Amino acid sequence: MSEKVYFEIRNLHADVEGSPILKGVDLKINKGEIHAMMGPNGSGKSTLSNVIMGHPSYEVTEGEILFGGQNMVELAPEERAQSGLFLAFQYPVAVPGVTTAKFLKSAFDAVHGEQNIKAIAFLKELRANMKYLGVREEFINRYMNDGFSGGEKKRMEILQMLTLQPQMAIMDETDSGLDIDALKVVSKGVNKLVSPAFSLLVITHYERILNYIKPDHLHILMDGKIVFTGGSETVKKLEEKGYDWVREEYGQEVLAGREEASKV
Amino acid sequence: MTTETTFINDEYKYGFVTEVEADTIPKGLNEDIIRMISEKKNEPDWMLEWRLQAYRWWLNKEEPQWPMLNFEPVNYQDLRYYSAPKKMADRFKNEEGKIDPEVKKTFEKLGIPLDEQKQLEGVAIDAVFDSVSVATTHQKVLEDLGIIFCSVSEACEKHPELIKKYLGSVVPYTDNFYATLNSAVFTDGSFVYVPKGVKCPVELSTYFRINAQDTGQFERTLIIADEGSYVSYLEGCTAPMRDRNQLHAAVVELIALGDAQIKYATIQNWYAGDKEGKGGIYNFVTKRGHCRGKNSKISWTQVEAGAAITWKYPSCILEGDNSTGEFYSVAVTNNCMQADTGTKMIHIGNKTKSTIISKGISAGQSANTYRGLVQVLPDAFGCRNYSACDSMLMGDQCSANTVPYIEAENSTAVIEHEATTSKISEEQLFYIKSRGIDEENAINLVVNGFCKEVFKQLPLEFAVEATKLLEMKLEGSIG
Numbered sequence: 029m030s031e032k033v034y035f036e037i038r039n040l041h042a043d044v045e046g047s048p049i050l051k052g053v054d055l056k057i058n059k060g061e062i063h064a065m066m067g068p069n070g071s072g073k074s075t076l077s078n079v080i081m082g083h084p085s086y087e088v089t090e091g092e093i094l095f096g097g098q099n100m101v102e103l104a105p106e107e108r109a110q111s112g113l114f115l116a117f118q119y120p121v122a123v124p125g126v127t128t129a130k131f132l133k134s135a136f137d138a139v140h141g142e143q144n145i146k147a148i149a150f151l152k153e154l155r156a157n158m159k160y161l162g163v164r165e166e167f168i169n170r171y172m173n174d175g176f177s178g179g180e181k182k183r184m185e186i187l188q189m190l191t192l193q194p195q196m197a198i199m200d201e202t203d204s205g206l207d208i209d210a211l212k213v214v215s216k217g218v219n220k221l222v223s224p225a226f227s228l229l230v231i232t233h234y235e236r237i238l239n240y241i242k243p244d245h246l247h248i249l250m251d252g253k254i255v256f257t258g259g260s261e262t263v264k265k266l267e268e269k270g271y272d273w274v275r276e277e278y279g280q281e282v283l284a285g286r287e288e289a290s291k292v
Numbered sequence: 293m294t295t296e297t298t299f300i301n302d303e304y305k306y307g308f309v310t311e312v313e314a315d316t317i318p319k320g321l322n323e324d325i326i327r328m329i330s331e332k333k334n335e336p337d338w339m340l341e342w343r344l345q346a347y348r349w350w351l352n353k354e355e356p357q358w359p360m361l362n363f364e365p366v367n368y369q370d371l372r373y374y375s376a377p378k379k380m381a382d383r384f385k386n387e388e389g390k391i392d393p394e395v396k397k398t399f400e401k402l403g404i405p406l407d408e409q410k411q412l413e414g415v416a417i418d419a420v421f422d423s424v425s426v427a428t429t430h431q432k433v434l435e436d437l438g439i440i441f442c443s444v445s446e447a448c449e450k451h452p453e454l455i456k457k458y459l460g461s462v463v464p465y466t467d468n469f470y471a472t473l474n475s476a477v478f479t480d481g482s483f484v485y486v487p488k489g490v491k492c493p494v495e496l497s498t499y500f501r502i503n504a505q506d507t508g509q510f511e512r513t514l515i516i517a518d519e520g521s522y523v524s525y526l527e528g529c530t531a532p533m534r535d536r537n538q539l540h541a542a543v544v545e546l547i548a549l550g551d552a553q554i555k556y557a558t559i560q561n562w563y564a565g566d567k568e569g570k571g572g573i574y575n576f577v578t579k580r581g582h583c584r585g586k587n588s589k590i591s592w593t594q595v596e597a598g599a600a601i602t603w604k605y606p607s608c609i610l611e612g613d614n615s616t617g618e619f620y621s622v623a624v625t626n627n628c629m630q631a632d633t634g635t636k637m638i639h640i641g642n643k644t645k646s647t648i649i650s651k652g653i654s655a656g657q658s659a660n661t662y663r664g665l666v667q668v669l670p671d672a673f674g675c676r677n678y679s680a681c682d683s684m685l686m687g688d689q690c691s692a693n694t695v696p697y698i699e700a701e702n703s704t705a706v707i708e709h710e711a712t713t714s715k716i717s718e719e720q721l722f723y724i725k726s727r728g729i730d731e732e733n734a735i736n737l738v739v740n741g742f743c744k745e746v747f748k749q750l751p752l753e754f755a756v757e758a759t760k761l762l763e764m765k766l767e768g769s770i771g
């Protein structure tokens with residue numbers, strides 16, 4: 029692994045209840061880079077995100093996930109978060125009875141150590157971030173994601189990301205369900221984190237978010253494998269023509285790979 | 293590693309035994325024993341007579357069979373009905389009343405300092421050791437306001453007119469098997485009287501401690517809030533670990549006159565037995581409040597986290613027009629614990645309102661039943677009830693049941709009932725863990741969130757205690 033390669037997935041295979049979903053994913057993200065990932069519904073994007081974060085429903089059968097020199101596969105989800113990984117969920121989960129403030133303070137303490145910030149300073153910072161993301165003040169005392177609208181949940185994911193200050197984040201379709209204004213605000217929030225020390229993987233179906241968060245590279249995931257890696261100009265082509273041409277051009281490889289696998 | 297693991301009860305932190313010389317009476321139950329108890333307590337004849345009537349009634353009663361509970365029958369002849377730390381036994385004869393240093397230490401270990409200078413601010417505590425109330429703090433402040441807060445025995449002696457008028461007026465000795473038994477053999481408990489228009493400025497609290505072996509604990513609490521008064525009362529309980537099951541059959545009566553309000557909160561953490569279900573407390577309790585006057589209000593809040601068997605239905609009789617009854621409950625069962633608990637709201641007066649919020653958490657092989665009755669009598673107009681009963685299951689060997697009875701005999705009644713059962717979900721735990729929070733704290737967050745509505749009802753320091761108690765019960769939940 030070269031100096032600059034910060035996050036690397038090697039030949040990652042993962043199953044759910046015995047059936048393979050990820051079939052050999054390879055991905056390298058350097059420090060400070062932004063990568064975009066697209067792919068048809070059901071191709072395995074969320075599965076990849078969940079596997080990176082250590083979801084217990086998925087079993088890694090082969091491969092590794094290297095981050096900061098450590099193999100994440102061996103760590104519990106909380107340890108992955110503590111080492112600086114963050115996932116903005118496609119479908120955030122409600123935690124009834126636990127206020128946003130309480131949830132975020134607990135998370136912050138878990139990631140950065142309890143002694144490192146006083147409750148008052150924390151709340152001040154949180155309020156500032158909320159303002160930045162256009163999250164109304166009252167959300168501080170609402171229960172995490174409980175009864176939030178789809179868009180509010182997505183904003184809350186980014187608020188969490190800003191609060192926890194990860195070194196590497198994955199945004200799983202954060203843009204889906206956001207109105208045009210919200211998309212701008214959220215992107216602005218994300219860009220606040222962008223720095224030479226921060227890496228980002230943006231999973232999306234649409235070009236528009238990539239107008240605000242500019243990716244250095246684009247990957248296309250199909251049937252559990254990355255079949256194409258290129259520049260962001262390909263997004264336009266996808267937007268116009270869909271995925272058929274990708275299937276035609278690169279699908280053969282996937283199919284060939286599959287046949288080979290079934291022979292073994 | 294599965295996340296829906298059975299959570300294992302950690303070692304019971306309060307399971308120590310205090311060495312004190314005790315003044316006890318022989319095991320067994322008969323009229324002579326009752327006479328002996330009454331004599332030990334220096335009671336007037338009318339009190340003894342009441343006890344004997346209750347006893348005779350009890351002889352013809354049988355234990356209720358309807359709760360969803362399974363347990364070894366209690367041998368009532370093999371129990372001791374009175375045990376008091378010896379040096380305290382003659383407390384009411386000798387007014388000097390120094391407390392046994394060992395007993396004092398015990399309460400200090402439980403976080404209840406009895407020394408005047410160390411006493412908790414804002415909380416007056418009546419400490420009950422085995423069968424006897426050993427000390428009551430903050431007496432002076434209360435006396436100045438005319439508030440009576442003492443043991444029932446003391447009240448018998450000093451305020452017989454109040455005892456005669458109110459004892460058994462909400463829970464008569466004919467009420468049910470356990471309440472009848474309690475009426476015959478009750479040893480002590482707390483008595484509170486708040487005069488007209490007085491708002492009690494401190495929380496009143498009782499701390500029960502069962503120490504002696506094979507002793508039943510039968511305390512009796514009576515709280516009267518006179519017109520326009522207010523009082524908030526908290527009861528906390530512990531018992532040492534014993535292999536034999538110990539019986540606890542308490543009776544609590546609350547009376548709220550016009551415009552009066554009583555808040556009654558319980559944090560129950562009796563020894564629950566070991567993981568195989570050996571030992572632990574049988575907790576058969578009758579708690580009932582009577583909203584006698586207009587606009588009166590009674591709120592029950594309970595956190596039931598201990599005892600091998602819990603059978604308990606704190607109830608409200610809403611007789612005064614426009615009176616309000618509330619029941620907020622968290623019941624946690626683990627290992628082999630069994631709880632059958634809930635409430636009864638009896639709407640008699642017009643425009644009476646009641647709210648029931650019940651949260652059951654079951655883990656291990658435990659069984660947790662909510663049983664509740666909402667009854668609106670035919671000539672009670674404009675009554676309302678809202679009930680929400682939520683159950684959370686941890687693991688797949690435990691069970692949760694909800695048994696709501698609704699008897700609305702007046703068509704103007706508005707009754708809403710909601711019930712949910714959920715498993716602590718892997719998705720929720722994963723989401724929380726993905727934010728850096730470990731499994732144990734993730735479970736704590738979910739559970740405390742689940743109980744939030746109930747904890748909100750507790751005075752702040754007790755809410756903190758309740759939160760800690762649940763966390764303690766959940767400790768070591770990682771398989």
Ligand SMILES: Nc1ncnc2c1ncn2[C@@H]1O[C@H](COP(=O)(O)OP(=O)(O)OP(=O)(O)O)[C@@H](O)[C@H]1O
Binds near residue numbers: 068069
């Ligand atoms: N927990 C699970 N149990 C069963 N099947 C699953 C599970 N998780 C994912 N799958 C299956 O794996 C495949 C990939 O799903 P995934 O959610 O990763 O797709 P995606 O690329 O994120 O799709 P979308 O664009 O619709 O979000 C789908 O066929 C899905 O049904």
Ligand SMILES: [Mg+2]
Binds near residue numbers: 074118200201
């Ligand atoms: Mg997805």
